[in-house]
Amino acid sequence: MTELLKNLVHGEWVAGQGTGTPLFDPVTGQELVRVSSQGLDLPRAFAFARERGGAALRAMSYGQRAAMLGGLAKALQAHREAYYEIATANSGTTKADSGIDIDGGLYTLGQYARWGAALGDARALLDGASVPLAKDGVFQSQHLLVPTRGVALFINAFNFPAWGLWEKAAPALLSGVPVIVKPATATAWLTQRMVADAVATGLLPEGALSVVCGSSAGLLEQLQPFDVLSFTGSAQTAALIRSHPQVVANSVRVNIEADSLNAALLMPDATAGSEAMQLFVREVVREMSIKSGQKCTAIRRALVPAALYEAATQAIAAKLAGLTVGDPRNESVRMGALVSREQFEGVRAGIEELKAQTRVVFDGSTQPLVDADPAVAACIAPTLLACDDPDHADLVHRVEVFGPVATLMPYRDLAHALSLVARGEGSLVCSVYGDNAASLAQAATELAACHGRVHVVSPAVGATHTGHGNVMPHSLHGGPGRAGGGEELGGLRALAFYHRRAAVQAEAAVVQALGALPLSH
Template structure:
């Protein structure tokens, strides 16, 4: 079966044999995708003219209602998504919930939040600005929805959540969506789009999908479009420097590489609640989705006196994690999504081992449960130990996109700040400490280079949402090598899909233009 593309209000099957999507456990050919023959320029024009116009004819609250209906459709088809995720991504039940249920949860969150904006169709920002000696001439800032398309070029690891965490704020803003999912796992994204299209919830052109090669997609983006990319820093650089993107100053949002950190404070001694909480979270980040998360822990910093004890505790728990075919009873960790990703992980692991020693895993003699290593894409959860600190050549730069992390000891707060910053910008760091003095120095010291800092102590315990769990109400993104982008953060995400402008004129005109506008301050509420 070849998956069709949904463009210009119709399903279009791409030409040729297409690219095969495989089961990463047994290598079975599942479906194929092709964008050959799809006129992506026409697709973008139709989305702008038809989908965008119809969406912006509605107010924010009405569009929020559409998101709620989408969530209902996805919930009704949840079992089908679980089956596709198992077959195409090799996901365990927990991994699938992380992706599929996370997508539904995010849609519901934006459906609720959007109601606060009422029936307005634009946002008024701040008060009037006096521009003359009297009130005769003033200025008022506004935010208006973009008339372009939100173009999503997505990663393979979250085919459900990766679409809807971006689409929810875009559609709420009144901007139509065209998604180009990563090819290896495009089946789930395409099925979700097909279900929403079949339900007739959105106007034609509001939701579009192109599967397979992006081809000349970027050649056709315009001044009012937004390109949002999740993936490698190299691809992000090519997007940012694409001639059409540069010439038209197209807005680009990027989430790229990230060597995220877990940091134990000096009080997190073996036997303490903070130590145990760190061990539990590190193991979870190594095993959920087989470490295939942009937010997963890659570097683990611990006081020198306890670093070895921490590594041993993590290794002991990893030893109890069964790795293999998710269809088999007792399996806790599934495969990577493809043989290509497996090969990339092994290559990265070899580079890390130039800096570090093996504590657990590494793949020697490893045989997954109920799977043929020759055709499957498994990587054994692996823990390394590196005592080279800032002198390490690869640990701070190489992100193995799989179940691999490295423990590094530190001497004092200044050193761990320097080590965390050496990653060059990350999506998230989690800190396990109740030491007020340590936290007062550490958090400001690393905040500049992290999009999110999660601090956990005994009082919080297991109530935290997780190092790698992205909440729709909080910022997702990071500076530097993490891409410099921002997503989610509640209604703050709508700013990406609006254009700020100021109108200068008389108070009567400004009153008329402001009538019915929602307060932009709600975006930060």
Template sequence: MKLANHICGQWLEGRGEGLPLHDPVSGEQLVTVSSDGLDLAAALEFSRREGGAALRAMTYAARAAMLGGVAEVLQAKRADYFDISLRNSGATEADAGFDVDGAIFTLKSYARAGKVLGAARCLREGGRVALAKTDVFQGQHFLVPLSGVAIFINAFNFPAWGLWEKAAPALLAGVPVFVKPATPTAWLAQRMVADVVEAGVLPTGAISIVCGSARELLDHVGECDVVSFTGSADTAARIRNHPAVVARSVRVNIEADSVNSAILGPDAVPGSAEFDLAVKEVVRELTVKAGQKCTAIRRVLVPAPVARDLAAAVAARLAGMPVGNPRTAGVRVGPLVSKAQQAAALEGLARLREDAEVVYGADPGFMPVDADPQQAAFVQPTLLFCDKGLAARQVHDVEVFGPVATVLPYGDVAEAVAFARRGGGSLVASVYSADPAFVGALVPAIADLHGRIMVVDASVGANHTGHGNVMPTCLHGGPGRAGGGEELGGLRALAMYHRRHVVQGSAAVLDLLSREAADAALLGA
């Protein structure tokens, strides 16, 4: 079966046999995808003209209700999506839930949040500014929805959540979305779009999807478009420097590489709640989705006196996590999504081992449960230990996109800060400590290089949302090597899809233009 593309309000197959998508456990070919022969320039223009106009004619509240309708469609098809996740991504039940349920939850969150913007169609920012000796001439800042299209070039690891966490704020803002999912796992995103289109909950042209190669898509971007990319730093650099993107000053949002840290304070000793919470979270981040998360823990910074204890505790838990075919009862960890990703992860692991010793995993004789290792794409969960600090050549730079993490002992808070900052910019760091002096010194010192910092102590316990779990009400993104982008954060995400401008005129003119404007302060509420 070849997956069709939805553009210009119709379903079209690309030419040729297409690129195959496989089951990462059995190697079985599932479907093919192709974008060859599609008129991508016409597709983008249709989205702008038809989808954009229809969305902007709606109020924020109406678009919020529309998102609720999308969530209902997806909720009704949840079992189908879990099946596709199992077959195309090798997802366990928990992994599929992380992706699919996360997508539905995010849509519902934006459906609720958007109601506060009411019957408005634009946003008014701040008070009026006097520009004359009297009030006869004033200035007022506004934000209006962009008249372009939001182009999403997504990653393979979250085909469901990665689509809808971007689409929800764009659609709520009144901007149509054009999705290019990562090829290896495109099936789930394509099926979700197909179900939403069939249900008719979105205006024609509000959502489009192209599976397979992006081809010359970026050649056709315009001044009012937005490009949002999740993936490698190398591809991100090519997008940022694409001639059309540069010439037309197109907005670009990037989420790229990130060697995220978990950091234990000096009070997180064996037997403490903070130590136990850290162990549990490191294991979870190594095993959920087989470590294939942009937010997963890659480095574990531990006070030197207890670093070996932490490593031993994590290794003991990993030994009780069966790895194999997710169709088999008791299996807790599935495969990577493809043989190509397996090869990349094993290559990265080899580089990390130049700096580090193996505490657990990396067993050359590793055999997954109920799977042929020659056909399947498994990587055994692996914990490393590196005592080279800042002299390590690979550990602070190489992100293995799989179930691999490295424990690094540190001496004092200054060294912990230096290790965390050496990552060059991360999506998230989690801190396990009830020591106010440590937390008070650490968090401000790493904040400018981290998009999110989660602090956990005994008072929080198991009530935290998770190191790697992105909440729709909180910021997702990170500086430096993590891409410099920002997503989610509640209604703050709408700012990406609006253009700020100021109108100078009489009070009567500003009153006229303010009639359909909501207070932009609500975006940060």
């Protein structure tokens, strides 16, 4: 039997009971390792994290915790090659796609180290300025942010086992809150390895970072009033989490990132072959192919002026035709695999569902896979659909196919386009393409109401913009409605989730003696 990965709980590496759940290479089908969380003493694990890890972290200043994160980022860089090997084997990603996850995670970790350094010796943060409560100004009210006295439980998704860990753990640890991470089972290996390497540095206090691989059974039952929970995954699972008796009874603070039918919008004043249209086409293709479309921020709906509908269809299809799909170990391959055959079957079923209200305008499955057996590999080629009547179609605005699939649709004018985008009922990101600053600003303002991020691309930033689906730690990640209603990242804004806000009412001298620094975004 293959190796059974251990869990890090209550400061000890513990193997779960039973034979465990196997993790596979999604290209070859080879079994890699196994994971199990059966039999773990979860009450002890959570108590150890809260009491030992939390106390040790809170004894440090923000500056000291920032230095700790910086040391971790530097130490983990030394293991990058091992992480890339695991990603290729367990996630089926190309080197470029693995880099988005691995290097993106390490960059985020290092960025929070740099931001946190500016907080220096403070052990609490100010939220706004003090305000007088009496005429003479001596009696004041000051809102104060202090680290929550609980644990941060992360239940993460399969598509970003490295970035998904550090984009949450970096602000939590900087805040002084211990972390227990439960990675998605299918790709848990990379998360477990990174936690092991981080703990091996000796930079983290005992109990500051724990990892549970395997089933999530019993985790939510451990949550107490000052704990926080962050979940990335399906809206269906998110609903179960929100309604869990322990979450409800203890008013556990929850952050959710769920389904998202992200859109890309080519502005009405674009013309065929214009630079704005070329940027739009390039980004749609890139978002369909990066990580084989397995990104919660990927473009699912692409909207173009009706006059450019056919031209956009041909341009996108032509670029998709140049993609090679197969084993990412072959350097000619541009798109690797989905993470499992289960996801493969889910994507195929999703395409069939959307085909009831669309037509296929590019079917990449006609091209052979490179160095991969189609009967075994979870490789699926890109599919571009077209919805001629998006007003009377509901599936394209409701069903997210988590793979290399996007639907192109025409619109009449900007008001019509904005109404179609809004039918996604809340998304993580919408990107807008054009060259008129005033009209782009107008569209961005309208779209902000139903998106966590609006990514505006004009020719002036054509070579420098960070990408529709690339989540930068400087900007907010999350979205309203269907996207879960959560907020992550956004610079030091991310720290607010891990702090409790209280109003201190006292004389001015007491307020000044709090020794806290403003939370600068």
